[in-house]
Amino acid sequence: MADPVITIDHVSKKFRLYHERHQSLKAAVINGRRSRYEEFWALEDVSCEVFAGQSFGIIGSNGSGKSTLLKCLTGILTPDKGSLSIRGTTSALLELGAGFHPELSGRENIYLNGAILGMGKKLIDKRFESIVDFSGLERFIDQPLKNYSSGMYAKLGFSVAIHAEPEILIVDEVLSVGDEAFRRKSSDKITAMRESGATIVFVSHGLSQVRTLCDRVMWLEKGVVREIGAANDVLADYVESATEVPSANPHGARWGTGEIKFSSIEMFDRAGHSINSLSTGEGVEFRLRYIATEPIPRPVVSFALFTNDGFEVSAPTTMEHDSTPEVLEGIGEITVAIDQLPLHEGTYDLSVALHPTDLSKPYDLWHKPFRFEVVSAPNPERRGLITLYPKWWFGPIRTAVPWADAESP
C-alpha cells in the first residue's frame, strides 16, 4: 500500500484542570506566580495510520478523547508529545458556519466561511452556484444571516464545508443537520465523496453510521487506543464491552409489577430444534414461557428486535395483530412464529414485555435478555438492514396498466 495520508505517531495531549483559575493580578499575587492545576492526559500515546481512500472511524464513549484527537488533527490543538502529519488538503466538518457574522448576507458569509476553510475567492466563485443550490437557500442568499433560522444557518454552513472538496474530510457527528431531506442529501454527498476516492475520518456515537461508512475503526478508551482494525471486528468488541457494563438505568434491564413474569426465552427452527443462530430467510419460532400468580385479563404481549448497536428493527405487539389473549394464568408458553426472517447478517437482541391493556405499568419488561446471530444466506444482499424479497420482471412498458390490475407476464 502507498504511504499513509495521515500518520499519528505516539501522540499525547494533556490538559490542565485548574483548581483556582487566576487570570487576574490579585489572584496571581496572593497565590504566588503559578496557578494550581492538575494535569490530565486526554490522549496517551495514540498511534495510527490512515491510507488514501480509506474511511476511518473513531469510536469511544464520551470523554474518551475522540474530539481531542480530531482537534489535534485539524491543528486547533497542539499535542504535547508525538507528532501528526497529514498529506493533502483537509476540510473539517467540526463546526458548521465557522466565522459566520449575523449582520452579513448569506452571500458575504459564504466567502468568509469559505476562506476560513481554506478556499480561495476564485474557487468559491466557481462553486458558488453549487453551494447555494445545495443549501436550497437561493431566495435568502442576500438576506443578512440574522434573519435565518438555525436550520438554515446549519444548511448554509454544511453546504460551504462540503464544497471545499478536500482530499481528506474530517467529520464529527454533524451529519444530522437540517430536515430529513437535507440529511439524506448530506449523507449521499459524503458517500459520493468517499466513492470518488476521498479519505474520510469520521467520529460518531452512532455505530450504525460508522458501520455503513467506515472500513477501519479505532476504538479509544480514556485517551488510550483499545483496538484498531476492520470495522466489523472493532465494532463487535466495542458493543460487547459496552453491554458488559451493568446498566445504571433505574428501570434496569428488567422491571415490572410481577403479577405475570417471563421465565425463559428460546428460539426454535422449523424442525423444532433449539437454535441460537439462523440464516436470513429461514423460519423461526420464539417461545416465551411465563408464570402468572393470578389470572391476567387481556395482557398485551410485545417484543422488540434490536441490532447490536441498538437500532430498533421491529417492535410488534399483540394489539396491532388482534392477537391479545383473553386471559393468561398459571404457567404457559407464548409462541411467536416468523415465516421468513428478513434480517441481514448480524447480531440481534430481543426484548420482551407484558403490559396491561391500558399499557400502564408493565407486568414484566425484560430488556435484551436474548441474543442471537443471523448468518447470511448464499449470495446475500450487501447493504441495508433487511431484505424485502424483491421479485424482478423485465418486459415492455406497461403504462396503461393500473397498479391493481398489473399482472406479472
Add this chain to the structure above:
Amino acid sequence: MIVLDLLETRELLWNFTLRELRTRYKRSVLGWMWSLLNPLGIMLVYTLVFGVILDVQAPVGDPSRLNSFPLYLMCALLPWTFFSTSVTTSMASLIGNAGLVRKVWFPREHLVLATVGALVVSLCIELTLLMIAMLLVGNMVLPWIPGVIILLVLLAMFTAGIAMFLSAANVYFRDLTHIWGIIVQMWFYATPVVYPLTLVPERYRFLYNLNPLTSFVTALRDLLYDLRMPSAATIGYLTFVSFTSFLLGLVVFRKMSRRFAEEL
C-alpha cells in the same frame, strides 16, 4: 519564513478585514460618517482645552510658515488614535472570537492583523481629509505623499507587532486589558500630541525620543505640517523599531497561540 506563511493565507486575512469593515457601522444611521465625526469631536475638545484655555502655541511650520493648532494637533492625533485603538480592539477581538478559535484552525494572527488592517483603512481616509484641509490653507502636501505612505506602512507594522504581543499575552492574563487602559493614558501624554516637543525640557528629550510614537508623530508633522524630510536618524530608528516590533510580535504570538484553543 514566518512572513511567507502570511502571504499564503492572505485571502483569509482579506476576508477577515472585509468582515471588520462591513460590520463596523452596520445598523448605525450615520454609518461611516462616524469614523470622521469621532476625530473631529476630539479635535474640537483638544483645541479648546489645550489650544485656547491652556494656550499651547503650535510652532510655525518650517519651511511652510503654517501656524494652526488644530492642524498641528491632527498630524499627531490621527496616528496616535490609530495606534491606541488598534491595540485595544485587537485585545478584545481575540477574546471575542474565542468560539471561532476553539472550533476551527486558521492562522490566529489574522484576527489581530485584520483588526489593524481595518483601522488602517480608516486612517487612510482620515489622512486624506487632513491633507485636503492642508491644501485648503495653502500647504502644498502633495509631493510628500510617498513619504506619508512609507510612514503609514511602518506605523502599521509597529502597531501590529505591539497588538499581536499584547493580545496574545492577554489570553493568558486578562488583567492586561485593564493595565493597558492605564498605560494608554500615560503613553498619550508622554507623546507630544497636544503640545510641541519644544516645550519638553532639553535634558528629557533623549528619553522622549526613545518613545517610537514620538518619532512617528514628529515625522508625520515634518511631512504634512512643516513640509520637510524627517531626519535620517528618525527614519532609521522608525524602520528598525517597526520591523523589530512586527517580527518579534509575530514570533511571540505564534508561540503563544498554540494553546489559545485551551486557554480562551
